[in-house]
Amino acid sequence: MKKYSVRRLTTILVQVIGLFMFSYIGDWISLLLKLPIPGSIVGLLLLFICLYFKIVPEKYIKDGAGFILVILPLFFIPATVGIIQFPNLLSGQGAILIGIVMVSTFMTLIVSGYSSQIVEKKMMERVKQTNE
Amino acid sequence: MSDVLLLLIVVIGTVILFLTMRYLYARFSIAILHPVLTSTVIIVLTLLLFNVSYERFMIGGKWIELFLGPSVVALAYPLYNQRTFVMKYRNAIVLGISSGLLTAMGSILLFAKIFQLEEDIFHSIIPKSITTPVAIQLSSSLEGIPSLTAVFVMIAGFSGVILGPLVMKYARIHSPLSKGLALGSASHALGVAKSTEYGELSLSMASISMTLSAIAGSAVGPLFILLS
Known part of the structure; x- marks a missing residue:
């Protein structure tokens, strides 16, 4: 565990406020251009572009992003607690939905894994050929 | 009170x-x-x-x-750190993620037709392979029920982590790179945590795959709604 000095906590706080600003700017752009994409994703792309072109130096975001990502699961607990509104999810239809999600997840694993494995094999063969 | x-x-x-x-x-x-x-x-x-x-x-x-909004924005940082990695394996990444995303959402579309799911339930399941903070926000922009989405995301995560290794073994997916990509695109953050067991390369791939699937999924999700 890293030590949290007052200085470090201030840095984190300021950087988290910066992340909030990116999120709000993203919301605003998404609303303005009537994009179907959530504003926070627009904010993510914006921050990536800013980092890539060195508009925002890495150190201005590092501690805040690191901190917020470590405790990220905390922020979606309110949404998962919302399950309390849907007690019928434990019924027959709920079981079907759970089954659908599981089967779809396995299909995704297989297709994604298999297709990338084929590409990886081709890549390895090419590397071998150039080395020989 | x-x-x-x-x-x-x-x-x-x-x-x-x-x-x-x-x-x-x-x-x-x-x-x-x-x-x-x-x-x-x-x-x-x-x-x-x-x-x-x-x-x-x-x-x-x-x-x-x-704090969900700024958390999603923060995902840009690890992605930025791994940019050279992304470029090195770009072919495998692009194919693995896009095929995974199409399977994840396409199969839900198919099941929704077969089982005649209600519209709001269908809209709530579509983002299930995507990391929770993004899935919740995508669900509300698709007019789904974010709380239901959060639960489906967890089911996708747990089933991928608990039974996924067995499924991948049967499908003869052996390489750490592909296992990571698959886990990240099907089971998001839980998959990323699982991928640490397959080594550093697998972990990087899972984390890249989770973030890129979330970005691409936000753009592709609305299209699947239009298709229904």
Whole structure:
């Protein structure tokens, strides 16, 4: 565990406020251009572009992003607690939905894994050929 | 109880509960002890016990949820750090993620037709392979039910982590790179945590795959709604 000095906590706080600003700017752009994409994703792309072109130096975001990502699961607990509104999810239809999600997840694993494995094999063969 | 007091109890209580559960999970490291799962169960039981409605809980809950936006933005940082990696394996990444995303959402579209799912349920399941903070926000922009989406996301995560290794073994997916890509695109953050067992390369791939699937999924999700 890293030590949290007052200085470090201030840095984190300021950087988290910066992340909030990116999120709000993203919301605003998404609303303005009537994009179907959530504003926070627009904010993510914006921050990536800013980092890539060195508009925002890495150190201005590092501690805040690191901190917020470590405790990220905390922020979606309110949404998962919302399950309390849907007690019928434990019924027959709920079981079907759970089954659908599981089967779809396995299909995704297989297709994604298999297709990338084929590409990886081709890549390895090419590397071998150039080395020989 | 006054709203201010309730707000403080919910916020402070949830934070302390989460940190405690995370500590527990770190000590025993069993999938079923995942802090989100245990915290949710404890909060739901507490609300039922004291007869507090979800609306009342959300007086405090919405202040915690407020951090979802900046959390999604923060995902740009690890992605930026891995940019050279992304370029090196770009072909495998692009194919693995796009085929995974099309399978994840396409199969839901298909199942929705077969089982004649109601529209709001269908819209809530579509983002299920995507990391929770993004899935919740995507669900609300698709006019789904974010709370249902959060639960489906967890089911996708747990089934991928618990049964996924067996499924991949049967499908003869052996390389650490592909296992990571698959876990990240099907089971998001839970998959990323699992991928650490297959080594550093697998972990990087899973994390890249989770983030890129979330970005691409936000753009592709609305298209699948149009197709239905």
